[in-house]
Every structure is written in C-alpha cells, then in structure tokens.
Amino acid sequence: xxxxxxxxxxxxxxxxxxxxxxxxxxxxxxxxxxxxxxxxxxxxxxxxxxxxxxxxxxxxxxxxxxxxxxxxxxxxxxxxxxxxxxxxxxxxxxxxxxxxxxxxxxxxxxxxxxxxxxxxxxxxxxxxxxxxxxxxxxxxxxxxxxxxxxxxxxxxxxxxxxxxxxxxxxxxxxxxxxxxxxxxxxxxxxxxxxxxxxxxxxxxxxxxxxxxxxxxxxxxxxxxxxxxxxxxxxxxxxxxxxxxxxxxxxxxxxxxxxxxxxxxxxxxxxxxxxxxxxxxxxxxxxxxxxxxxxxxxxxxxxxxxxxxxxxxxxxxxxxxxxxxxxxxxxxxxxxxxxxxxxxxxxxxxxxxxxxxxxxxxxxxxxxxxxxxxxxxxxxxxxxxxxxxxxxxxxxxxxxxxxxxxxxxxxxxxxxxxxxxxxxxxxxxx
Numbered sequence: 001x002x003x004x005x006x007x008x009x010x011x012x013x014x015x016x017x018x019x020x021x022x023x024x025x026x027x028x029x030x031x032x033x034x035x036x037x038x039x040x041x042x043x044x045x046x047x048x049x050x051x052x053x054x055x056x057x058x059x060x061x062x063x064x065x066x067x068x069x070x071x072x073x074x075x076x077x078x079x080x081x082x083x084x085x086x087x088x089x090x091x092x093x094x095x096x097x098x099x100x101x102x103x104x105x106x107x108x109x110x111x112x113x114x115x116x117x118x119x120x121x122x123x124x125x126x127x128x129x130x131x132x133x134x135x136x137x138x139x140x141x142x143x144x145x146x147x148x149x150x151x152x153x154x155x156x157x158x159x160x161x162x163x164x165x166x167x168x169x170x171x172x173x174x175x176x177x178x179x180x181x182x183x184x185x186x187x188x189x190x191x192x193x194x195x196x197x198x199x200x201x202x203x204x205x206x207x208x209x210x211x212x213x214x215x216x217x218x219x220x221x222x223x224x225x226x227x228x229x230x231x232x233x234x235x236x237x238x239x240x241x242x243x244x245x246x247x248x249x250x251x252x253x254x255x256x257x258x259x260x261x262x263x264x265x266x267x268x269x270x271x272x273x274x275x276x277x278x279x280x281x282x283x284x285x286x287x288x289x290x291x292x293x294x295x296x297x298x299x300x301x302x303x304x305x306x307x308x309x310x311x312x313x314x315x316x317x318x319x320x321x322x323x324x325x326x327x328x329x330x331x332x333x334x335x336x337x338x339x340x341x342x343x344x345x346x347x348x349x350x351x352x353x354x355x356x357x358x359x360x361x362x363x364x365x366x367x368x369x370x371x372x373x374x375x376x377x378x379x380x381x382x383x384x385x386x387x388x389x390x391x392x393x394x395x396x397x398x399x400x401x402x403x404x405x406x407x408x409x410x411x412x413x414x415x416x417x418x419x420x421x422x423x424x425x426x427x428x429x
Contacts, residue, residue, distance in 0.1 A: 001031035002401065005043045009052030010370050011381040012037060014357040015059055015342045019335070021382075027057060029363045032176055032400040037357050050406070054371035055395060056381040058338065059355050060126025060364035061311050062345035064270035065212075065249040067302025068113035068130045069095075072104065072425055074303045084219045084279050091304050094428075095134055103426035109134075115421035118414060120309045121404060124366030124394035127345075127354055129270075129299070131184045131212060131249075160198045173208030175353040176362050176400070182349075184212040188235045189223035200240030210350050211241055215248040218281060233258045242267065247348040249299060251289075252281045259285075259292040268295040268348040271340065273318040275305040283321050287330050297345030298337070311341060312385070312392035319386055334386040363401035366394045369408070 005028050012025030014037055028036035028046075043049050070091075073079070078090055098104035113130070120128055154162070163183055171181040183199040185191040196213075203209040214220060215232050224232045233254065236242060244266030251269050254262075262269070271286055289296050300306045300314055315337045323331045346355030353362045368385055370378055378384030397405040404411050 003030045006050045009055045012057045055367040057367040059342045062127040064297035064345040064348040065299030070302030070304040071112040071116040098426035108424040111421045111424040126364035182210040187214040187220045189220035196239035211246040216254040217250040252284045263292045263294045270297045270299040275301040295347045297348035298341040334383040367396040369395040
C-alpha cells in the first residue's frame with residue numbers, strides 16, 4: 001500500500017457537501033483511499049510527495065452514460081447528418097454486418113473498449129458506465145460474455161438469466177468496487193415492457209444493482225404514444241422503474257409536468273449535451289431538472305453519436321449551448337457542470353465513495369495544469385478549466401490511489417492500446 005501526498009496545489013475543489021475549495025491545498029492518499037484533504041498537511045510516513053504547483057485538482061470525472069463498442073464507428077460518413085431513426089437503422093446494419101462477416105467479435109469489441117477507456121482516462125475520467133447492448137457471438141470472454149442468436153435478439157428469459165449470471169460473477173457491491181453491474185435495456189421503444197418488470201425485480205434482489213435506460217430521445221416518445229398511448233416515463237413508472245435505483249439518459253423532450261414525479265421518485269438523469277445536439281434535438285432542459293431537485297450527472301454516450309469520449313470538452317459545450325434567454329443566472333455555471341460530472345454522476349451510479357475528495361473516499365482524482373500557455377490569464381481555476389484550453393488532457397490522474405498519468409505522461413503504453421484497436425477495426429462497408 002503506497003502513501004503519497006499531493007502538495008501545494010493551486011486549487012483543490014473537493015465537491016463535498018460544503019463545496020469546499022482550498023487554494024494551496026493538499027490531498028493525502030493512503031492505499032486506495034483519501035486519508036486527508038487540507039492545507040499544509042504533513043508528509044509523515046509518505047512514500048513520496050508530488051508537487052501540485054499549478055494544478056487544479058478535482059475528484060476523477062465520472063461518465064454516467066457510454067457505449068464503448070461504438071468507438072469502432074466514429075465519424076462514419078453516412079451517419080454524420082441523419083436523424084435518430086435512420087441513424088439507429090444504419091448503425092445497427094453496419095455493426096451487424098461486421099459481426100456476420102466475422103470482423104467484430106469479442107476481441108475487437110474489447111480492443112475498441114480499451115481504446116475508448118484510455119481516451120477517457122487521459123481526459124481525467126476515472127469511472128465509466130458502459131451500456132453495452134451489442135453482444136457479438138463468440139467464445140466466453142472477460143468483456144463480452146454472450147453468444148446469441150443470428151438475429152441479435154434474445155428472449156426475456158435468456159436476458160434475465162444472463163443478467164443474473166453476470167451479477168453473480170462480476171458485481172461487487174462494496175465501496176471501492178472496480179466493477180458493478182447495472183441492468184440497462186435500450187428503452188421502451190425497442191424492448192418488451194415485461195423485460196422492465198423482470199429487471200426491476202432482479203435488481204431488487206441484489207445490493208447495489210441499479211437500473212438504467214434511455215428516455216425521451218424523440219424516437220421513444222413517438223413509439224410510446226403510438227404503441228401504448230402513454231409517455232415513456234408513464235411506461236417506466238408502471239413497470240417498477242420509478243425508484244431511486246434508476247438513472248436515465250438524454251431526457252430531451254420530457255413533459256415538464258413529469259419532472260416533479262421524476263424528482264419525487266428519486267430517479268437521477270444523465271445529461272448528454274453533445275449527442276443531443278448532434279442528433280438535432282437541441283438541449284435538454286437542464287435548468288428545469290435542477291430546479292425540480294433532480295440529481296443530474298453527465299455523460300458522453302457512445303462515439304457514434306458523439307465521436308469522442310471527452311467529458312470535460314462536453315462540459316464546455318454544455319456551458320455554451322445552455323445560454324438561452326436574457327437571464328444569465330439561469331445559465332449553468334462551470335461549478336454546476338463540474339459538480340454534475342463528479343458528485344452528480346456518482347449519485348447516478350449509487351457510488352457515495354466516488355465523485356468527492358474527502359477522507360475515506362476512493363482515491364480517484366484528476367488534475368489539470370493552469371500554468372500551461374493555453375491557460376495564461378485564467379483568474380478562476382474552475383471556470384478556466386471548463387472554458388479554456390487547447391486540450392482537455394489531464395496532467396495528473398490517479399485511480400484507486402495508483403497514479404496513471406503524471407505531468408501529462410501516462411504510466412502505460414498508449415500507442416500500443418491504439419495500435420491494437422486499429423488492428424481490430426472492421427472495414428467500413
């Protein structure tokens with residue numbers, strides 16, 4: 001167990017309950033947890049001291065909604081300017097074609113996922129919620145463990161059986177867990193409603209297993225009214241999902257009258273500004289979410305409708321895209337967005353040990369260099385972090401107390417990760 005001190009940072013932003021910010025602050029790490037946060041902390045018993053001069057330090061960012069496999073389909077020409085219906089159909093046809101041609105099996109998915117996770121880490125993201133809904137056929141594998149029918153559809157019994165197996169084999173409900181399982185069907189527009197009942201019941205039987213799905217991304221709104229005469233939220237509520245285990249992604253065209261119900265149910269929302277804009281939906285009503293008392297996290301979604309995993313970059317996008325109207329107090333501040341990407345996303349995942357710099361919390365942290373030339377003149381470190389910079393790459397990243405990036409240099413071979421993923425990429429059809 002390594003004990004180390006990050007000393008003399010320009011600013012430590014804890015995102016604790018008091019939103020404590022410490023100019024000249026220190027962070028003491030002992031093993032995989034934070035042992036202390038303050039100013040002038042002693043280095044007694046430390047194996048090393050890391051110089052924090054010039055750094056703004058935050059809890060590691062948390063991406064509350066991703067589709068890692070989509071890293072294989074970035075900037076696809078036919079997907080650049082399409083609405084959600086054709087986008088879903090064309091992406092599905094593309095990936096199914098790769099799989100049927102033997103080009104997108106478990107090894108390819110794992111290599112692409114590793115590349116996207118590496119990109120995330122370099123940008124200060126230390127936790128990712130991956131909604132993996134494409135299960136290519138193949139041998140049992142640590143990342144992709146399903147062998148399914150040729151039409152890429154499973155019946156409800158098989159879905160529930162496999163989910164229960166994954167929970168038994170991989171879910172760790174304890175604080176500090178590296179892997180947890182959430183049950184995440186795509187949405188009411190594609191999944192049978194009985195599946196939502198079954199997954200809610202399965203989650204209830206397992207500590208720390210949460211529920212996640214897409215909601216109000218236009219296509220599900222139309223389908224819910226057409227098939228069931230109800231809104232997507234009404235369908236979820238009727239099938240056991242109006243509960244604190246649930247967090248939902250997108251939520252763009254939600255009826256404002258339902259926000260009170262969502263808040264009262266303890267359901268959290270993952271805000272995804274980049275894909276919402278790319279799909280032509282505009283922005284979700286972020287200020288209305290916050291006004292209603294809803295917990296809000298941040299995510300990027302997959303790289304086919306974002307084309308990147310740059311969560312900090314998406315915070316800048318959100319800061320600018322939400323500047324509607326002539327009342328600037330209604331615009332989201334840098335601190336609100338950073339809090340959403342840390343404490344808010346942690347709450348989406350039910351992880352009180354993440355998203356905060358405080359004694360006993362998991363030692364996931366990220367720091368950016370304020371002394372770089374692209375941040376000369378920054379007077380407010382947190383606003384400067386969101387609104388300035390040529391790059392969102394972090395200077396220092398630690399996960400579970402282990403330093404993965406220091407002075408901008410990764411502790412592993414990033415080029416090898418990229419080369420392995422490129423070697424596995426299917427040909428564009």
